[in-house]
Amino acid sequence: MQVQVQTDKHIRTETDWIEDELLDDLSRFADQLVRVDVHLSDQNGDKPGNDDIRCGLDARITGVKSLVVTHSAGNVHDAFHGAVHKLTKSLETSTAKLSARRGRESIRTAETVEDLPEEIVS
Numbered sequence: 001m002q003v004q005v006q007t008d009k010h011i012r013t014e015t016d017w018i019e020d021e022l023l024d025d026l027s028r029f030a031d032q033l034v035r036v037d038v039h040l041s042d043q044n045g046d047k048p049g050n051d052d053i054r055c056g057l058d059a060r061i062t063g064v065k066s067l068v069v070t071h072s073a074g075n076v077h078d079a080f081h082g083a084v085h086k087l088t089k090s091l092e093t094s095t096a097k098l099s100a101r102r103g104r105e106s107i108r109t110a111e112t113v114e115d116l117p118e119e120i121v122s
Helices: 016-024 077-103
Strands: 002-007 033-042 053-061 065-071
Touching: 002 016, 016 033, 016 065, 016 077, 033 077, 065 077
Parallel strands: 002 033
Antiparallel strands: 033 053, 053 065
């Protein structure tokens, strides 16, 4: 799994910890994830404000469209962890749906009519 971190000019923080924590938090999905892009931005620029730091995570899963989540908070740490929590929940749902879908029999994968489930043939 590849991790890319991008920040705007108003975010002044080290980004090494972000990659380390992301790899650790998403390790159980590592075989399904191709790449995760992290986008950190300050929505108000130089102006002060509450919940103006936004973290967006774009996760590319093999065989599926990418999942995108965002979370806003007062600092980079909280925004990042909120977005990771949302992404984890979304990945759990998506991977569960994929595994359920892959386990079913389909007309497209049957080699002969006898291989099809009885309810499809009748």
